[in-house]
Amino acid sequence: MTGSPVDGVRRLLWGMQVGQRPWRELYWLSLMPDTATTAVGGPRPPEDVTFVESRYRQPTRRFIEAGALAWLRDLNRVDGHFDWMASLEPFSLVTGQMAGLARRTRTPQAVLMWHNFRGTPLYRLPPYRQSWMRSRHADFFLCLIHASRDHIVDMGIEPERVDVVHPGIDTETFRPPAERSDDPVLAFVSPLRPSKGLDRVLEALPLVRQRVPDVRLVIAGSGEDEPRARRAAAADPDRVSFVGSLRPSEVAQLLGRSAVFVTAPRPNRVWNEQFGLVYLEAMACGLPVVTTICGTNHEAVPAPNIRVPDEAEALADALCHFLEDPALRHQVGLANRAYVEANHSVRGQAIRMAEAFGRAERRLGLRSVSGG
Numbered sequence: 001m002t003g004s005p006v007d008g009v010r011r012l013l014w015g016m017q018v019g020q021r022p023w024r025e026l027y028w029l030s031l032m033p034d035t036a037t038t039a040v041g042g043p044r045p046p047e048d049v050t051f052v053e054s055r056y057r058q059p060t061r062r063f064i065e066a067g068a069l070a071w072l073r074d075l076n077r078v079d080g081h082f083d084w085m086a087s088l089e090p091f092s093l094v095t096g097q098m099a100g101l102a103r104r105t106r107t108p109q110a111v112l113m114w115h116n117f118r119g120t121p122l123y124r125l126p127p128y129r130q131s132w133m134r135s136r137h138a139d140f141f142l143c144l145i146h147a148s149r150d151h152i153v154d155m156g157i158e159p160e161r162v163d164v165v166h167p168g169i170d171t172e173t174f175r176p177p178a179e180r181s182d183d184p185v186l187a188f189v190s191p192l193r194p195s196k197g198l199d200r201v202l203e204a205l206p207l208v209r210q211r212v213p214d215v216r217l218v219i220a221g222s223g224e225d226e227p228r229a230r231r232a233a234a235a236d237p238d239r240v241s242f243v244g245s246l247r248p249s250e251v252a253q254l255l256g257r258s259a260v261f262v263t264a265p266r267p268n269r270v271w272n273e274q275f276g277l278v279y280l281e282a283m284a285c286g287l288p289v290v291t292t293i294c295g296t297n298h299e300a301v302p303a304p305n306i307r308v309p310d311e312a313e314a315l316a317d318a319l320c321h322f323l324e325d326p327a328l329r330h331q332v333g334l335a336n337r338a339y340v341e342a343n344h345s346v347r348g349q350a351i352r353m354a355e356a357f358g359r360a361e362r363r364l365g366l367r368s369v370s371g372g
Contacts, residue, residue, distance in 0.1 A: 008034055008369055009034055009035065009036050009369060010032070010034055010035040010036070010083050010084065010354075010357065010361075010369045011035075011036050011038070011080075011081060011082045011083045011084075012029060012035055012036070012037050012038070012082065012083065012084045012086055012110075013037075013038050013039075013040065013078060013082045013084065013085050013086065013098075014026050014029060014037060014038065014039045014040070014049070014086050014087065015040055015041065015072065015075075015085070015086070015087035015094045015095070015097060015098045016039050016040060016041025016042065016045065016054075016072075016094070017041070017065060017066060017068060017070070017087070017088060017092060017094050018041070018056045018058055018068050018070040019064060019065060019068060020041065020045070020088075021065075022045060022046050022047065023046070023047070023170075023248065024167075024277075025088055025112050025144075026039055026045055026047050026049065027047045027346075028167060028168065028346065028349065028350050028353060029086065029350075029353065030047045030048060030049050031346065031347060031350035032350050032351070032353050032354035032357070033350070033351060033354050034354065034369040035354060035357075035369070036050070037049045037050070038050040038051070038052060038078070038080075038082070039051055039052070040052040040053075040054050040072065040074075040075065040077070040078050041053075041054050041056070041072060041094075042054060042055065042056070052077050052078050053074070053077070054072045054073060054074035054075060054077060055072075055073040055074055056070045056071065056072060056073060057070065057071055057072075057073050058070035066088055066089035066091070066092040066114075066115070067091075067092070067122055067128070067270070068092070068093070069093065069127065070093060070094075071093040071094060071096075071097055072094060072097055075097060075101060078101075082105075082107055083107070083108070083361075083366070084107065084108050084109070084110050084140075084357070085098045085099075085101055085102040085105075085107050085108070085109045085110070086098070086109070086110040086111070086112065087111065087112070088111075088112050088113075088114075089111070089112075089113060089114070089115055090111050090113065090115070090131070090132050090135040090136065090138070090141070090152070091115075091120075091122045091123060091128040091129070091131050091132045091135075092128075092131060093127055093128070093131050095111055095131055095134075095135045096127075096130060096131025096132075096134045096135060098135075099131070099134035099135045099137065099138065100134060102138075108139040108140065108360075108361075108364060108366070109135070109137075109138040109139055109140070110138065110139065110140040110141075110142055110357070110360070111135055111138045111140070111141050111142070112142050112143075112144065113141055113142065113143045113144060113148040113151075113152060114143075114144050114145060114148055114274040114275065115148055115151060115152075115274070116145060116147040116148050116150075116151050116272065116274050116295060116296050117151060117272060117295070118151060118154060118155060120270055120271075121269070121270060122270070136155070136156070136157065138161070139161065139360065139364055140161060140162075140163070140357070140360040141157060141161055141162045141163070142163055142164075142165060142353065142356055142357075143162060143163065143164045143165075144164075144165065144166065144167050144274075144275065145164070145166065145274055145275050145296055145299050146164055146296075146299060147274070147295075147296035147299065148164075148274070149162050149163075149164050160363065161360075163356040163359060163360065165349060165352045165353045165356050166275075166299070166343065166344060166349060167275070167277060167280075167344065167349060168344045168345050168346035168347070168348060168349030168350065169277060169280045169281055169284060169340065169344055169345075169346055170248070170346050171284050171340060171341055171344075171345045171346070173248055173249060173252050174248075174251075174252050174255070174280075174281045174284035174285050174340075175252070175284060175285060175286075175337075176256070176285055176286035176333065176337060177256035177257075177285075177286075180256070180286065180330075180333075181257060181259075182259070182326050183214075183216070183257075183259065184212050184214055184215045184216065184259050184323045185215075185216050185217075185218060185257060185258045185259050185260075186201075186205075186208075186215065186216065186217045186218070186258065186259070186260050186261075186262050186319065187218055187220070187254055187255055187258035187260070187261050187262070187282065187287070188201055188217060188218065188219045188220065188221075188261075188262055188263060189220045189221060189246070189251055189254065189255070189261070189263075189278050189281075189282075190220075190221045190263050190278065191221055191222070191223045192219075192221040192222055192223035192224065192225035192226050192228075192229060193223050193224055193225055194224070194225055194268075195265060195266055195267070195268050195271055196221075196225070196263055196264070196265055197263060197264025197265050197266055197292060197310070198219065198225050198228055198229060198264075199225075199228060200264035200266075200292070200310060200312060200315060201217070201262055201263070201264050201315065202217075202228070202232050202240075203312040204264075204312040204313075204315040204316040204319065205217055205239075205240075205316075207312060207313060207316035208316045208319050208320055208323070209239075211320045211323075211324065212320060212323045212324065215239070215319075215323060216238075216239050216240070216241070217232075217239065217240050217241070218240075218241045218243060218254060218258065219232070219233070219240070219241065219242045219243070220242075220243050220244065220245070220246050220251065220254060221244075221245060222244060222245040226242075229242040230242055251278075251281065252281070252285060255281065255282050255285035255287055256285055258287060259287070259322070259323060259329060260287060260288055260289075260290055260319055260322045260323060260329070261278075261279070261282035261283075261287045261288070261289045261290070262289075262290045262291065262315070262319060263276075263278075263291050263292075264291065264292045264310060264315055265291065265292055265294040265295075265297065266292065266294055266310050267294055267295060272294055272295030272296075273294040273295035273296065273297040274295055274296055274297075275296070275297065275299055275300045276291075276297050276300045276301070277300075279291070279297070279300040279301050279305075280300060280340050280344050282336075283305070283336035283337065283339065283340050284336070284337060284340040284341075284344075285337075286333035286334065286336060286337050287329075287333055287336065288304075288305055288306075288322045288328075288329055288332040288333060288336065289301050289305040289306070289336070290305070290306050290308070290315065290318045290319050290322065291305075291306075291307055291308075292307065292308055292309065292310045292315065293307045293308065293309060293310070294310075302339065304332050304335070305332065305336070306318040306321065306322075354369075
């Protein structure tokens with residue numbers, strides 16, 4: 001499985017986490033120029049990659065995403081030459097497995113990262129700590145936010161092994177509508193978890209209504225906070241709608257019918273907001289964004305969008321700031337669209353990711369593929 005890139009193509013093996021979300025890290029890697037990506041795990045991802053199916057061992061479903069207590073059972077099904085072994089987050093159990101496979105096959109290991117704070121208990125729990133102790137020797141850490149780079153360097157990783165490339169989104173799917181309505185519609189699009197702050201948005205809504213009487217809220221998403229969304233819609237069906245989980249094209253349509261995008265995330269013991277791709281999607285659709293100050297979401301939400309403390313009054317004031325001024329909404333929306341096109345188009349960022357891999361390859365003395 002070892003060796004430098006051959007035939008001008010970088011061959012990358014991606015270890016999928018259980019419940020991996022589509023159109024994110026694997027998708028970005030698959031779009032890198034001169035790169036052939038293989039994914040191992042399950043179920044079959046929608047991205048255009050070679051797929052090797054593997055079952056998972058998962059003693060409990062209590063934990064999710066990178067923190068899932070789950071690992072690949074059939075990694076030995078993978079065969080062929082690879083130039084990189086890659087996976088998400090240094091403490092995930094799959095990343096620990098990929099570290100072992102990389103060592104056995106003498107293949108460079110890359111770890112993609114969002115994680116942004118050292119205080120997570122996962123670094124102290126035995127299985128995750130074991131993965132971290134293995135993955136800390138990875139050849140390359142590709143951080144998707146600057147806060148992640150600061151975090152991993154603080155954990156003792158040499159800066160030369162770390163690079164930063166912000167993520168991209170599909171600016172063709174997420175684009176402003178041909179004509180935007182002036183209706184005062186707020187869009188809340190998020191996984192429905194308590195940490196995402198739907199309760200705070202609902203608390204702010206009556207305060208907004210005192211100044212913008214015809215304001216409406218549309219809630220999209222799924223998760224443990226769904227009952228709250230359903231109750232809110234049932235109690236005030238003329239002002240609150242719950243539309244459930246949406247496909248990307250449907251999210252874009254909702255954003256195109258809205259005036260302002262809003263969420264209100266808050267940290268908990270094991271999580272704070274790292275970035276927020278949906279902010280970019282809303283900005284690409286020409287919406288101003290109002291959210292709460294949480295973690296490092298400033299990396300996704302630049303001024304003149306507004307981040308406020310986790311207080312209903314502050315949230316309501318920021319929403320009214322945009323709802324009461326259609327001309328300002330239009331101005332900010334144009335600036336947001338231009339910002340995303342310049343800094344977060346998915347294909348542009350995939351090129352930058354390939355360039356980052358190329359820098360790592362040259363540092364390691366490997367023959368870098370074209371475009372890297």
